Amino acid sequence: MSTESKPLVFVTGAAGFLGFQVVHQLLEGGYAVRGAARGRKISLLRKALEKYPQFEAVEITDIATADYTAAFKGVGAIIHTAAPLPGRADSETALKSAIEGSLHILREAQKAGIKKFVATGSMVTFPENAYGPNDWVPVTKEQAVEGNPFVLYIAEKKFGEQAVLDFADKHPDMDITIFCPPWIFGPFAPGFEHIVPEPDFAAFSTDGFVYQLLRSDNVNYHYSPGVLDVRDVARIHIAGLNPLTPDHPKRVPIVSPHDADFREAIKHIYEERPELRGRLADPSTVPVWPTYKIDLDLTPVEKAFGISLGSYKTWKETILDSIDRFIDVENQWTSKGFKFEVPTAPPM
Ligand SMILES: NC(=O)c1ccc[n+]([C@@H]2O[C@H](COP(=O)([O-])OP(=O)(O)OC[C@H]3O[C@@H](n4cnc5c(N)ncnc54)[C@H](OP(=O)(O)O)[C@@H]3O)[C@@H](O)[C@H]2O)c1
Numbered sequence: 001m002s003t004e005s006k007p008l009v010f011v012t013g014a015a016g017f018l019g020f021q022v023v024h025q026l027l028e029g030g031y032a033v034r035g036a037a038r039g040r041k042i043s044l045l046r047k048a049l050e051k052y053p054q055f056e057a058v059e060i061t062d063i064a065t066a067d068y069t070a071a072f073k074g075v076g077a078i079i080h081t082a083a084p085l086p087g088r089a090d091s092e093t094a095l096k097s098a099i100e101g102s103l104h105i106l107r108e109a110q111k112a113g114i115k116k117f118v119a120t121g122s123m124v125t126f127p128e129n130a131y132g133p134n135d136w137v138p139v140t141k142e143q144a145v146e147g148n149p150f151v152l153y154i155a156e157k158k159f160g161e162q163a164v165l166d167f168a169d170k171h172p173d174m175d176i177t178i179f180c181p182p183w184i185f186g187p188f189a190p191g192f193e194h195i196v197p198e199p200d201f202a203a204f205s206t207d208g209f210v211y212q213l214l215r216s217d218n219v220n221y222h223y224s225p226g227v228l229d230v231r232d233v234a235r236i237h238i239a240g241l242n243p244l245t246p247d248h249p250k251r252v253p254i255v256s257p258h259d260a261d262f263r264e265a266i267k268h269i270y271e272e273r274p275e276l277r278g279r280l281a282d283p284s285t286v287p288v289w290p291t292y293k294i295d296l297d298l299t300p301v302e303k304a305f306g307i308s309l310g311s312y313k314t315w316k317e318t319i320l321d322s323i324d325r326f327i328d329v330e331n332q333w334t335s336k337g338f339k340f341e342v343p344t345a346p347p348m
Pocket of ligand 1: 012013014015016017018019037038039041060061062063064081082083084085097101120121122123157180181182183184185203204205206207
């Protein structure tokens with residue numbers, strides 16, 4: 001399909017782990033993209049995607065207060081991934097970014113006549129094993145500000161999603177979808193190495209847990225079952241731009257149908273990348289859980305967005321492809337003379 005028939009897509013958090021993957025897939029899919037980033041990441045983003053003339057990077061310093069008048073010119077759809085991860089912002093900023101950030105973008109989008117809006121929610125907003133449209137984890141705004149970064153994150157995402165759904169109810173002329181992934185892992189999209197020209201482990205986001213498999217004394221693992229490959233999360237967001245059914249669900253939990261056990265991950269790297277054997281974490285340090293996946297009915301995702309059950313990346317693909325990209329990034333740093341080691345602190 002030509003770019004003429006596809007809207008210009010505005011992507012927030014475009015230099016982030018997920019946002020960059022979304023932008024890359026959009027560009028490869030023939031979309032023109034305007035990606036928002038802030039600070040130094042704007043120039044890094046431009047460099048990373050310089051081979052795509054249909055990409056433009058714009059500065060949005062704070063999603064909650066920015067003037068979008070120029071940024072939304074010609075835009076036909078928005079994919080909103082930007083939000084602070086646990087520990088990355090104080091409570092006021094986190095809640096404001098997630099709630100007011102989403103609402104501000106939606107209001108400005110409405111003014112600009114943009115009808116399609118896809119946002120990244122989180123599976124942490126659902127209580128355990130309850131994934132209905134009205135199932136919410138019972139965290140309060142008061143609990144959010146008590147000092148636990150994960151409670152803050154859960155609240156930020158919950159109240160952010162609720163604000164978006166409330167807006168969607170009041171504006172049925174807009175097509176609004178929130179996709180709620182669990183832990184996101186997987187390979188950096190091509191070009192992401194330019195986002196990390198020197199050691200910057202915060203930019204690895206949750207993928208830092210996979211990176212830490214390359215440390216023999218590692219003891220850090222993600223804290224609960226449920227994963228999804230970043231490539232699947234990105235393509236599902238893009239599928240959200242063209243739902244197959246007009247009455248599609250608006251808050252959509254998404255998860256890998258495959259078991260994701262880090263013991264298996266270590267074993268697979270051991271077998272497939274023998275040169276890394278000396279660096280690998282000890283499988284006996286991986287937490288033992290009753291299950292290594294979340295049982296979720298993915299039929300609604302297939303019916304409404306065309307994502308077939310057999311199309312999700314396998315755990316082995318997620319792991320090996322991630323590791324290969326980490327090695328690319330490390331090789332880049334080494335060739336520039338940087339000294340670094342896999343961090344000992346958990347990524348979040
Ligand atoms: N990673 C996961 O396991 C996971 C799971 C479920 C849902 N999610 C959601 O997925 C989305 C992307 O996460 P990610 O893993 O890609 O994290 P990430 O790499 O940290 O990307 C998030 C991006 O948002 C930007 N951002 C945050 N607050 C902002 C603000 N107030 N104004 C402008 N930009 C802001 C960050 O910019 P800077 O780099 O400049 O700070 C960053 O580029 C988030 O909404 C997150 O809640 C992630």
